[in-house]
Amino acid sequence: MNPHTPHSGPDDRDDYLVSRPRAWFAFAMTFALMLFDYIDRQVIVSLFPHLKEAWSLSDKQLGALVSVISIVVALGGLPVALLADRMSRVKSVAVMATVWSVATISCMFTRNYSQLFAARAMVGVGESGYGSVGAALIASLFPKRMRSMLLGAFFAAGSMGAVLGVMLGGVIAQRWGWQAAFGVVGFPGLAVALLYLLVPDYKTVELTSRLNKAKASPWNFIKHVASALSDSRTVWWTCVGAAFQLIVVSTVWAWLPSYFNRFHGAAPDVAAKQAALIVLCGALGAFAWGLVVDRAAARRPRNKPLAVAVLCVATLLVFVAAFTVTMPASQQFLLIAFGGFLMTCTVGPAAGIVLDVVHPGVRSTGAALLSLFQNMFGLAVGPFVGGAISDALGLQTALAVMPAFGLVAAACFLLAARHYESDLHRADNRLQTYNEVPLASASA
Template sequence: MLAPEADSHANQSNDYAVSRPRAWFAFAMIFLLMLSDYIDRQIVVSLFPHLKEEWGLSDKQLGALVSVISVVVAVGSLPVALLADRFGRVKSIVAMASVWSVATIACMFARNYGQLFGARAVVGLGETGYGAVGSALVNGLFPRRLHSTLLGAFFAASALGAVLGVMLGGFIADHWGWRAAFGAVGFPGLAMALLFMMVPDYKNVVVKFAPKVQSPSPAAFVKRLYTALTSGQTLLWVCLAGASQLIVVSTIWAWMPSFFNRYHDMDATSAAKHAALVVLCCAVGALFWGWVADRISQRRPRNKLLAMCVLTLLTFVVLTYAFVGNISTNLQHALILLGSFLMTCTVGVTTSTVLNVTHPGLRATGSAVLALFQNLFGLAVGPFVGGLISDAWGLNTALAVIPSIAILSAICFWKASRCYETDMVLVAAIARDEAQGIAPQDDAHVMRPLSAKA
């Protein structure tokens, strides 16, 4: 067994893996591409009224145009991240961003629902793994003390991208038609994808599994991979917690323009502006709560997970009352904004926690496991299930019921808090042993990965 390069453990240190200016340039580009990712992903929600009128679509069909991206991302995130860990994050991101931008441009040429659905699926194919690989790149380039803050900012970019997508989509569609909206955001994304080739990468760590472990079945392979990724239950509980909260987030994001259009008699442009303000509160909340988490976890790392228990429960209370309470329009808007500020509290914390209990050589892969949960069991569920409930009982009912899932998120965060600090110590010990060239001493640890220089 060969010791990994020192840079491979940069995420556990207080130093930058590259020069500070290069690291911050990398973050700027990662942030901008996350904007492009969610502009392209969310622009369609402000086009729902136009698509519904032109093609006579149901809410279930409209929601599927959002959910299909999350399903594709969930299925592809893990293999893409495994390849990115092996061949490099920057090359992978350039390829992914090029694909999703070209597919967004193709949406403007769709002549029926099936063609648009297919193009949206290809957008998801391009976006597969970007959140995982981008967060791994941030984690590898920056010192540990900045992780939750920067990852919160990274995922705040998704909210800002959604804001821009919703606003641009509504404005462009009202003036030049919904087809022009896709082209207007696809071409800039393609330009940024090419510029990303200038971003530095951190050195690869190739992870080799002990040859005596066999994987005769898919279940055995999953168990083997999970054991290689981490040493405890934190990863699973945090993935479940993050996914549950994202059901609430994705529902609010997808259906706010339609809610304002149907229940407050706003035109597409006005509804898009109000919905964009909601998503902007999400962006501010992601950044703010990531900063708070970094501060309160300096002495006891588990404190940030306990804080998430409280904040997710508050999300449930505020949003549920906003849609079921007999209140004025202004108060309802204020509660929706407050709930939006609260509901993205988990994004930076969830990612930083997963990376802190993941083997250093499998950061992108660990992030991909989280992305699989977030997309398949979170982002894909909200818009589609919201559409189903809306078709049956009305959109207001859907928006009132779905925030209750935040209770499940709180329970999972509490479970994770009980084992988080222990799992951090175990993963750090494995990384330290490998850096010193110390092999596992017993058969109970044969599934630990053996690191070698790339």
């Protein structure tokens, strides 16, 4: 092992922690795995019409096949990220990607709803902690000035993966049956998992000068981590706000293919392609709004959460109009697409805000806390609750009602803005004491 020694801490010097080519290789591989993560997660939504016909499932049951992954990810994310923060992030990611890819492939061999539900839960086991660990790696290898933009691009890979998952699922199911869709999308992740071992890792800074003593007791170590995470109101309000906005996102992602199929008479594969275009708009929005929010924060830091709050309200207004106002189908599609572009506004900035203010030694764990809220109280809620409302009142009503959660999200980001600058100042003071040193290779 030949560790590189940076000139100073990564955040105070605002520079790359490793060479630019190695940092961008790490970003490319982390981006690719996020892409396959969401391909495997979202492929099932385009298969809803086929599953409904084959097994006579309710919308609530179909939504649960999406929500179960988010619930498992939420429960497993913090323990996985805690281990990754103290051990090897790169090796942890490689193992996670292998597990979720194999679990996705196993879905093609299921013969009833219970088996498919269990296989989908195993996909969630593999995906636990990946987003938070990957985000922490990117945040540490790249300059702070690029953080929201790069994290927006990283999480936009989730939207792009959802696009490909929805589109591929519909096309493959139409030609070879819905079981084949799981097999086709599951194998590429295995190859990328092996290549990920070439990604550079970084050494973790100490939480306290007596960390070794704390690590002697698991309970004391957990208390150290909890203390490092719990002193920021910005983190908690951001986590709650991001979760509520993702209720809107997950509802749209899960139910648009069925909406176009039922209300516009589109064949399942055509409906999947139409929904994929909306999700693609979300991928573009995640990157674009990350860039916009970074620019707004350059003038004053608190503009970051304030800008996100405004965008959450705009998303609500657009979707309410799209699903309640009578208009030609083409106009409605354009309005839904614009809402799709707006709805991912929190993806990059929320992660950036949290990573800006948490202790540098628990970045993966801080991101995992955000992931817990996003998955348990955001991504898990939308498909299931939207399906339940659809069973009771109809799918169009569900799609008109669910965006109201964005108003709560906006209120949370307004509250985060009140504390962000003071929490940011405290975090910057810590960084003058700590220094992160990269590893020469993941195997070091």
